[in-house]
Amino acid sequence: MTVDRTLHQFPLDPASRLVRLALGEKRLPFVEVSTRYWERPRELTRMNPSGLVPVLVERAGEAAPLVLCEPRAILDYLEEAYPEPALLGREAAERAEARRLLTWFERKFEFEASGFILHEKIEKRLLSLGPPDLGALRQGRDGLKLHLHVLEDLLAAREWLAGRRLSLADFAAASHLSVIDYFGDVPWRDFPAAKTWYMKLKSRPCFRPLLADRWPGLAPAGHYDDLDF
């Protein structure tokens, strides 16, 4: 039976990007609906009371649609319903490491780095809150550097962030970094292992739609969609 899949998302939202990457890697076709979630559209709030994207809706035949809200619920469902390719690893230790890093990027990286930068660069623009605060931006960039050191250390010992296999941990990191990279704020040259890792990710077919995202009126940094930056 064919499944109709709709992802309600926002192109520069890291959590939306993470789900787009997972869907792409699993080669699951889906329709994207870009949602101005900060305006609290009623259709979105009815599906997800938290008012956040991403929300994935799957319709198969006459059954009630399956509405999946919040990134972890969507990713866990995709692993369970479409186990190949596995994006969490197969052994308990591998899975635990991928999940540890998922939380790391969802919480720690967001609180210490991307949250500052994306609030100043995106949310203030969307909500007409005035120009970026340079102190907050600096705090975000300092946090970003600390986190890039963590990535660099992990990648000195491992091919992918959680171990020998590509996993959702890589996509979680890349979903945040790719948005920051749109604004040219990732100091790649100081982190060669992270840069090589990101180039490998960028070359995957699942990444192409993200590199084609454009925010009306604001072009990305020159190297944003360059696979060999």
Add this chain to the structure above:
Amino acid sequence: MTVDRTLHQFPLDPASRLVRLALGEKRLPFVEVSTRYWERPRELTRMNPSGLVPVLVERAGEAAPLVLCEPRAILDYLEEAYPEPALLGREAAERAEARRLLTWFERKFEFEASGFILHEKIEKRLLSLGPPDLGALRQGRDGLKLHLHVLEDLLAAREWLAGRRLSLADFAAASHLSVIDYFGDVPWRDFPAAKTWYMKLKSRPCFRPLLADRWPGLAPAGHYDDLDF
């Protein structure tokens, strides 16, 4: 083979409580190590670079110990390794709803309610940051009321938060509420369905250890460990 299980945790940390409830409900024996995580003890940081509790360590025979960091990684592992009783439901929609609510309490409830209250009542005491800020406390209590209305609405239509079966969603909500309840800050009388639900949870064997927690020098509210409050 016997498994030695050690949970590094802090008694008044909601995430630690959530894992204790899941372990208890699955009747998995474990040793608790109370950790002053805010002092960044080296043993903890070596296991979990984020420096946060809970961390669960399982040792079985001669194999390398399995170190599980961050609540979602621990909970997902427990579901996979010890599937009975199932704490996420069996059908896709049930599981998605339990996971949606897990994120709701991990993020939204924490940002809007418990984060304010527990920072003022616990973290300021642990870190000697001075007396609670009444404005912040009020903001947390206002947020708490809004969230209690959400619980009340869910419980008007459902036996448990995610549906017909007890799930991690109930434990996630109760882990936060039980800490706030230690300080007597949950206005139960205005939320009769939530109160009945919480009484049912409190009566479960897995809840007993939480009701026995005592913070040295600070007794809990009088009804804290009363099963029929």
